[in-house]
Amino acid sequence: MKKYKADVVVIGAGAGGLAAALEVKKAKLDVLIVERAKELGGITLQCIHNGFGLKEFEEELTGPEYIQRFINQVIDLKIPYLLDSMVIEITKEKKVYAVNNNEGLIEVEAKAVVLAMGCRERTRGAINIPGFRPAGIFTAGQAQRFVNIEGYLPGSTYVILGSGDIGMIMARRLTWEGCKVKAVVEILPYVSGLLRNQVQCLEDYDIPLITNYTVTKIHGKERIKGVTISKVDRNFDRIIGSDKFIECDTLLLSVGLIPENELTLQAGAELSDNGGPIIDENLETTIEGIFACGNVLQVHDLVDMVTNEAKRAGLNAVEYINGRYGKELKKKDIIKCIPGENVNYIKPDIINKRDLSEEIIFTFRVRYPDRRVQIQFKDENNNVIYKKKKIYVIPSEMIELNLNLEETKIDPTCKSITVEVIPRPEVLIEEE
């Protein structure tokens, strides 16, 4: 068995893993990256569209251009990495086991672990579309890989279910390749992805967006021949008589992303309802010394945000190794963060009280769009300790709030805070 030692082992060499590893290296600690693909870069490599780097570099880059800047730094700083290497086990003692075909079984002994495995796409099964199970059904990201990396087309006429970002980007990409995208069908009354993608990928190419509809039947026994779409009511139940048939030879699914946490679970860390691990304000999971960042923690809107979060995870891993945290205090005296009205989830899930004097970065998403709202934090006795106005909120845009809790009216004995996004009281009065 091949053995490696490192201060920090980073699992995944996508945008998150590379940024975390660079921070560790810059702090003069040893870091090792373990990646299951044959190259560094992760999913960003197949995202050949532009729109990356506006925050991080104040430039507009494609996915490969964006990630290459990090890959170059990894190479310049001589950070070691293992490719084509699949992690099969992480232990609480921070031993990481992986396999690859050159070295066989690999054991990495580390002082800290950064989880950066990313996310995967929801599938047809997860949404239970009735009908046949023919060839020609792909997730949008899978189609993206076939077209952009392998150079093959999954089909010629498409219906795309779900208006996630990858779905809309693939609608444009396939149109460029000479394919016909008949429609993007969205069950919600609004687009699930970013507004800029709705404009640049659908509207600019006259690709119809059909909201409040979903695919209710798949036709064709061998290869898909078409789909039935139906209008849905508020409870997403099919409205009888609203069925329409659309002929197509391919159905792409862009119905959401799920953090990929098999290893996290297997390591013994707890997950929260959003599918990502439970973390504290330092991005540390419920296992000491194991940190999480990027889409494995929560699905982000933009890669720039992943980079940012991953840098924090890398720095926190460094601080953990350098012994900044008083271990005896850890996770005993905590405040729980609870998603309240119109909040889907919130990170961090828990806050160590010893860190209250520092600024904490809260990230969360709303469940449904709203206008003229108030974001408010309440303690368990319903005292509002913090509030902020916002003109509009939408599920596709993550909300980030930097907050020093000590500067709020928080009661130091408080055990939990609930975060809510509610209509502003004065708006309610106006409307009355």
Add this chain to the structure above:
Amino acid sequence: MIYDVIIIGGGVTGCCIARTLSKFDLKIALLEKEADIASGTSKANSGVVHAGFASPREYLKRDMCIRGNKLYNQAVEELNFSFQRIGSFVVALEDGQIKKLEEQRREGTQDGVPGLEVILDKEKIKYMEPNITDEVVGVLHAPTAGIVSPYGMTIALADNAAMNGVKFFRNQKVSKIIHQNYTFTVKTKNKEFKASNVINAAGLYGSKISKMVGLDYFTITPRKGEYILFDRNAMHLNKILFPTPTKISKGILVCPTVSGNTFVGPNAQNITDKKDTSTTEAGLKEILEGGKKLVPNLPVRASIRNFAGLRAVSDNYDFIIDNTDVYGFINVVGILSPGLTSCYAIAERVVEFLELLGVNTKVKDDYNPIRPKPENFKDFTKKELDIKIKEDPTWGRIICRCETIPEKEILNAIHSPVGATTLDGIKFRCRPGMGRCQGGFCRPRLIEILSRELNIPYEEVTKMGEDTNYLIARTKDFRLNTIKGGAEE
């Protein structure tokens, strides 16, 4: 070349007969119309090995089921497929149903079903199966019932049959049978096979094949059953749970699989189209509602797939196993539930028929009944794994992350005696694409491997045979073709 026996149909019945006959010194061929064996009813059923008390006493299938269940022990030992005798509950939700359970217990015990017991102690029932509904008033416990992977067993049977000399021909839809001078000539689109004896195990198409030799004495009707499969880890059931049966069906069950998933289904709907394996909104709703009566906390949100299978139902709902008036032509049709349980008993009966037809059934010297257990990454210790990867590096390249399946297992599936030639073929042999991502990650890699191993272009790799190609063209070729097409117009 004239075969001693041709078997038409590569489902569990055909493959079990093939494997049973492969011990004799006979020339045997099996013809399957689809791209792979186990492509019809045998891949989409409940995977339950029944104890045998459920069918009415006057039915042949009752005897076959009770006998077939007993034959599983030896089969598992020899063929190394996954089988777990976990036991089943028939669940009574009203006091009135207890009478039915008592009757089934009494008659089942008389007919040789071991260990049947009616349990009325709710605490005990809950202890044995904590997920069962609080509404339960009693259960009939059948400890000999079990679960099996129906396609896993069919593939094991086929592989062992092929090891012992049976020739498998896939993509061979039989179009015509000529019977002349005690020889059958079986024609397909591109081949012709001759045999002294023909066994019709064509499932849904059993009546069509039978008519080809002039035997038109039964019909086969498809009856659809829909299922929903849940993620592993979403729920752990100890027992197979049946509702108290009605006259029409054993009802919608909630059941674990040998891979650790849970499923709910099937419903029962008589249809006319033998290709209609589509699921329906109403059907999926029906099975969820049915399942919730037995297990109220079904993990609905953790569903990873829905599918439907078709039962091959004969006119009198019973098996038809006949040494027919056409000398040398044996019908084995109408094999609906409990056909999976019964297959070993059915094969025994076919052997008896062949003996009557004068076929030599002396066991050959080199018969090897053992299909070795496929080597599995997950079964290795770390040390073994290290050695395995050093011996063969393809053990170290993981293709399917959800199920942790390395390239080696996929290569083994492709190069086994009756190897996979399609993506579904790989999936049913070693599971990549069956996990919670349903192939999202591994599909491009599987296409790459199949293309390489079968030496075919990417575009010719299919999901399940003809007309099920995944990719239509190289991107630039497609553009060129559309431009050319446009110019011609």
